[in-house]
Amino acid sequence: MARLQKHYNENIMKQMNDKFKYKNVMEIPKIKKIVLSMGVGKAINDSKLLQNAHDQLKIIAAQKPVITKARNSIAGFKLREGMPIGVKVTLRKKKMYEFMDRLINIALPRTKDFNGFKTNRFDGNRNFSFGIKEHIIFPEATYDTVDNIMGLNVTVEIDAKTDEEAIELMRGFHFPFIKQKKEK
Numbered sequence: 001m002a003r004l005q006k007h008y009n010e011n012i013m014k015q016m017n018d019k020f021k022y023k024n025v026m027e028i029p030k031i032k033k034i035v036l037s038m039g040v041g042k043a044i045n046d047s048k049l050l051q052n053a054h055d056q057l058k059i060i061a062a063q064k065p066v067i068t069k070a071r072n073s074i075a076g077f078k079l080r081e082g083m084p085i086g087v088k089v090t091l092r093k094k095k096m097y098e099f100m101d102r103l104i105n106i107a108l109p110r111t112k113d114f115n116g117f118k119t120n121r122f123d124g125n126r127n128f129s130f131g132i133k134e135h136i137i138f139p140e141a142t143y144d145t146v147d148n149i150m151g152l153n154v155t156v157e158i159d160a161k162t163d164e165e166a167i168e169l170m171r172g173f174h175f176p177f178i179k180q181k182k183e184k
Contacts, residue, residue: 002101003101008172030169034154048147054067060140066087066089068088107132107138116176118177126165128170
């Protein structure tokens with residue numbers, strides 16, 4: 001069992017139940033999945049960039065990514081429908097908790113000028129999305145093997161009824177949120 005999963009089962013579930021007074025244990029929010037994606041727009045001209053993104057995401061996620069293709073043609077970008085333009089991977093269960101542990105405790109503290117996330121990044125459907133400008137903040141992506149630095153999009157899908165519950169769940173995992181001042 002992953003370290004964060006054990007922390008969720010032993011501590012977070014109890015804290016959430018004490019705060020929100022759930023009638024059933026199955027009502028307690030949990031993380032459903034984490035989706036990692038890299039858009040490689042320059043792959044239109046150079047397919048090697050897409051392969052590099054695929055290899056780097058495979059190392060970071062410890063799971064084979066899927067190559068995403070363009071849905072529409074855009075003449076201004078010389079993009080045709082069906083052309084490969086990115087990679088993505090969906091993490092669930094043990095791999096999801098292990099990735100989140102590495103993200104919170106190793107990668108985010110290595111980010112330049114990072115103070116935390118604002119809680120307004122929840123989209124109303126309890127999905128928390130953010131971008132990482134440099135994928136090399138993960139220790140698995142060694143600087144020697146990287147040809148070019150790419151961005152990484154992370155979406156955490158949470159099974160909660162309200163954004164407040166989702167925020168409290170993420171705080172239980174010690175996710176770095178900025179303390180915001182209450183406006184009058």
